[in-house]
Amino acid sequence: MLFDASLRKDLSRSFIGTLTVLLTVVVTLMLIRTLGQASKGSVSPSDIMLVMGYTVLGYMPIVLSLSLFVAIIGTLARMYQDSEMVIWFASGMGIAGILPTLARFAWPLIVAIAALALVGWPWSQAQILDLRYQFQQRSDIDRIAPGEFQVSSSGDSVFFVDRDSSSLEQAKQIFFARMQSEESSVTVAKEASLIQQDGQTWVQLASGQRVEQIQGAKPAIRVMEFDQYDALLHRDPVGAAQSSVRSTPSLDLLQQSNDLANASELAWRLGLVFAAINYVILALALTSSNPRSGRMTHIVTALLVFVVYFNLLSLGESWVGRGVVSAPVWLVVLHGGVCAVGLAWLWMRNAQWSLKRLWARRQEVRV
Structure with a gap:
C-alpha cells in the first residue's frame, strides 16, 4: 500500500x-x-x-x-x-x-x-x-450590397440588387447569375426576399425572367417567365457537416x-x-x-x-x-x-x- x-x-x-x-x-x-x-x-x-x-x-x-x-x-x-x-x-x-x-x-x-x-x-x-x-452562408448574404455586383464565396454566382432597396430581406430589381460546368443561368426579377427554411437559405423571386443555357452533347437554351421562383442560395450547413x-x-x-x-x-x-x-x-x-x-x-x-x-x-x-x-x-x-x-x-x-x-x-x- x-x-x-x-x-x-x-x-x-x-x-x-x-x-x-x-x-x-x-x-x-x-x-x-x-x-x-x-x-x-x-x-x-x-x-x-x-x-x-x-x-x-x-x-x-x-x-x-x-x-x-x-x-x-x-x-x-x-x-x-x-x-x-x-x-x-x-x-x-x-x-x-x-x-x-x-x-x-x-x-x-x-x-x-x-x-x-x-x-x-x-x-x-x-x-x-x-x-x-x-x-459561408452568412458571408454570401453579407456580400449582397445594394447597387454593386458581388460574387459568392464559392465563386459560381453573381448577385446584384438595386441601390434603392431598403434591405436585403426585401430587395428590388434583382440580377442573379450562376455558372456551372454543364449549366449556366441568368435570372432577373422585380422583387426578392430571403427565406430561412430547415436551416437553408432561399431567395424568393417575383415577376421575372430566367434564361438557362445547357451545355453538353445536346446544348440548348431555355427562356421562361415566372410570377414566383425560389432559388437555393446556400445548402444546409448541418447536412453538409x-x-x-x-x-x-x-x-x-x-x-x-x-x-x-x-x-x-x-x-x-x-x-x-x-x-x-x-x-x-x-x-x-x-x-x-x-x-x-x-x-x-x-x-x-x-x-x-x-x-x-x-x-x-x-x-x-x-x-x-x-x-x-x-x-x-x-x-x-x-x-x-x-x-x-x-x-x-x-x-x-x-x-x-x-x-x-x-x-x-x-x-x-x-x-
Missing part, C-alpha cells in the same frame, strides 16, 4: 505537469492554425475561440495518451536514478508488480481517452464543420463498416484507445536503470516510441481506407503485436532473462 500510494502520487504530479505543457503547446499551435483559416475566409473571426476549442477537444485523446506515456516513463526513470526502485526491489517488489499500480492510475485516463476518441472527436468535428458552413466521415458518430461507422472510409475512421478511433493501453505496458518495459544515461534520455526515447506508434496508426488508417488490409486484422496485428512485445519484454526483465546472460550460461556449461 505504501508503494502504491507513493507511486500514484508521483505519477499524478508528473502527469499534471506534462499535460499542462502539452496543452500550452497544442493551444498555441491551434490558435495559429485557426487564425490562418480565419485570414483565408474559412471561418468567422468571431468564432476563432470556438473553433480552436473544438479542435483542441478533438486532439485531446492524443494529448492525454502522450502525457500518460511521458509521465510514467519520467516518474520511473527518476525513481531508478534516485535508487528508490532498488529499495523497493530489495523489499521483494518485482517489476511486474508495478503494472497493477500503473493500471489503477491509468484506467480513468483510458476511459476518458475512449470517450473523447469515440464520442468527443466526431462531435467536435461536426461542430467545426457546422460553424464553417454557417459562416454530417456528410463528413470524421463527424460521423462511432455507432454509425460500426453499422456501416463495409465502407472502406468508415472502416478506416473507426480503426483510427479504436486504435487511439488500444494505443493508450499499450503505452502503459511499454512505459514500464522501456524504463530501466542506467547510471550513464541522463534524465532526458528516457523522455527522448518515449517521444521516439510515441512518434513511431502514431505513424503506424496513420499508416493503418491509410491501408484500411485503400482496402490493403481489413480493420479487424490491422487492429489485431498492430495493437495485439505491440501488446505481446511489451508483455514479453516485461516478463524477460522480471525473470532477469537476457541473451547476454543466456550466452554466459552456455559458455559455463561448455567449460
Whole structure:
C-alpha cells in the first residue's frame, strides 16, 4: 500500500505537469492554425475561440495518451536514478508488480481517452464543420450590397440588387447569375426576399425572367417567365457537416463498416484507445536503470516510441481506407503485436532473462 500510494502520487504530479505543457503547446499551435483559416475566409473571426476549442477537444485523446506515456516513463526513470526502485526491489517488489499500480492510475485516463476518441472527436468535428458552413452562408448574404455586383464565396454566382432597396430581406430589381460546368443561368426579377427554411437559405423571386443555357452533347437554351421562383442560395450547413466521415458518430461507422472510409475512421478511433493501453505496458518495459544515461534520455526515447506508434496508426488508417488490409486484422496485428512485445519484454526483465546472460550460461556449461 505504501508503494502504491507513493507511486500514484508521483505519477499524478508528473502527469499534471506534462499535460499542462502539452496543452500550452497544442493551444498555441491551434490558435495559429485557426487564425490562418480565419485570414483565408474559412471561418468567422468571431468564432476563432470556438473553433480552436473544438479542435483542441478533438486532439485531446492524443494529448492525454502522450502525457500518460511521458509521465510514467519520467516518474520511473527518476525513481531508478534516485535508487528508490532498488529499495523497493530489495523489499521483494518485482517489476511486474508495478503494472497493477500503473493500471489503477491509468484506467480513468483510458476511459476518458475512449470517450473523447469515440464520442468527443466526431462531435467536435461536426461542430467545426457546422460553424464553417454557417459562416459561408452568412458571408454570401453579407456580400449582397445594394447597387454593386458581388460574387459568392464559392465563386459560381453573381448577385446584384438595386441601390434603392431598403434591405436585403426585401430587395428590388434583382440580377442573379450562376455558372456551372454543364449549366449556366441568368435570372432577373422585380422583387426578392430571403427565406430561412430547415436551416437553408432561399431567395424568393417575383415577376421575372430566367434564361438557362445547357451545355453538353445536346446544348440548348431555355427562356421562361415566372410570377414566383425560389432559388437555393446556400445548402444546409448541418447536412453538409454530417456528410463528413470524421463527424460521423462511432455507432454509425460500426453499422456501416463495409465502407472502406468508415472502416478506416473507426480503426483510427479504436486504435487511439488500444494505443493508450499499450503505452502503459511499454512505459514500464522501456524504463530501466542506467547510471550513464541522463534524465532526458528516457523522455527522448518515449517521444521516439510515441512518434513511431502514431505513424503506424496513420499508416493503418491509410491501408484500411485503400482496402490493403481489413480493420479487424490491422487492429489485431498492430495493437495485439505491440501488446505481446511489451508483455514479453516485461516478463524477460522480471525473470532477469537476457541473451547476454543466456550466452554466459552456455559458455559455463561448455567449460
